[in-house]
Amino acid sequence: MSELYERLRAAIVDERPVALATVIEGHNAGAKLVVEPDGDITGTLGHPELDRIVSRDAVGELAAGRTGVRHYGAEGQARETDVSVFIESFSPPPIMLVFGAVDFTAALARTGKLLGFNVVVADARSVFATAKRFPMADRVMVAWPDEVFDTYGDRLGPHDAVCILTHDPKFDVPAVQRAVATDVGYIGVMGSRRTHATRLERLREVGVDEKGIDRLMAPIGLDIGSRTPEETAISVCAEIIANRTGHSAPSLRDSQGPIHRPPADG
Amino acid sequence: MKEILSDLDAWKAEGRRVALARVVNVEGSGPRDPGAAMAVSDNGDVIGSVSGGCVEGAVVVEAIDILESGERRMVSFGYSDDEAFAVGLTCGGTIHLFIEPLDW
Numbered sequence: 001m002s003e004l005y006e007r008l009r010a011a012i013v014d015e016r017p018v019a020l021a022t023v024i025e026g027h028n029a030g031a032k033l034v035v036e037p038d039g040d041i042t043g044t045l046g047h048p049e050l051d052r053i054v055s056r057d058a059v060g061e062l063a064a065g066r067t068g069v070r071h072y073g074a075e076g077q078a079r080e081t082d083v084s085v086f087i088e089s090f091s092p093p094p095i096m097l098v099f100g101a102v103d104f105t106a107a108l109a110r111t112g113k114l115l116g117f118n119v120v121v122a123d124a125r126s127v128f129a130t131a132k133r134f135p136m137a138d139r140v141m142v143a144w145p146d147e148v149f150d151t152y153g154d155r156l157g158p159h160d161a162v163c164i165l166t167h168d169p170k171f172d173v174p175a176v177q178r179a180v181a182t183d184v185g186y187i188g189v190m191g192s193r194r195t196h197a198t199r200l201e202r203l204r205e206v207g208v209d210e211k212g213i214d215r216l217m218a219p220i221g222l223d224i225g226s227r228t229p230e231e232t233a234i235s236v237c238a239e240i241i242a243n244r245t246g247h248s249a250p251s252l253r254d255s256q257g258p259i260h261r262p263p264a265d266g
Numbered sequence: 267m268k269e270i271l272s273d274l275d276a277w278k279a280e281g282r283r284v285a286l287a288r289v290v291n292v293e294g295s296g297p298r299d300p301g302a303a304m305a306v307s308d309n310g311d312v313i314g315s316v317s318g319g320c321v322e323g324a325v326v327v328e329a330i331d332i333l334e335s336g337e338r339r340m341v342s343f344g345y346s347d348d349e350a351f352a353v354g355l356t357c358g359g360t361i362h363l364f365i366e367p368l369d370w
Binding site: 025 | 267268271275278284288290291294296298299300301337338340359364366368370
């Protein structure tokens, strides 16, 4: 009886993507299908053809990270509404790569965890990059940016974030170079406007194009007057959210429309 | 559901009967997106949430009823002027929940 739950649970705990399809209206309400990205299914919605069509749709919804209701004929026909199926996508947690083992890093790692990120802290200096200093991080790597991107680069997508806090060109430049070569949704780089101006010169020298430079959120964070590491972490994380949803980030008081607007990324 | 998974595991391990309520659809302004989940155990413990606290009380009542009957069903909550004191969402939207026993 618990096989469905166990399949779902195992995938979520192992941080593998998985979808759960549930008939919520129509024949067999409550029937379920656990769908894995390769199309493997557990359970049944009551008809093999419905299972086939729903699992195909669920793989697509899962890839897009979408959750919602779809309608089908009793045997999976399109444009019919005999059964309503709730397809819920469970994506692995998004990744936040934080470069630089500084004071701001600890606060950002904590705030990143609060938002559900899988937080990786990296610094090439073994004295600073220790799990003891960053107990909240999921992983602390003593590594240069190249090694970090060799490990995580291919996995980065629109919901992931790279935060470069080193403000040392030795680390910044290679980290930015590698970050703009990925599909990561957010790239924030710390440093004053002056630091960033000289950084831009170096980035152009090493061949980062204007499209890449346009992706950089630098100086990092929203303009909320943050001073402390904790306040700065909130400003960075708020910018990450606004960047993902495509909202500009005025105060609610100064904006109009409903508070709970659907995100621009659907 | 992800957020309440470890609590669900513990309840299952203790052999508790559990009702699971999931947001499947939201019309208009709603505080939580589809997929938000809460669960109610047979001794009335509650984990998770499906709104900003507006309808959770009513969901507990539905969930306990569903635990007793074993039925699964859709339940909707919305705002309407003539029921100003009925259970609804203060933000003006409508949420549709699927509530069922966690017997799977």
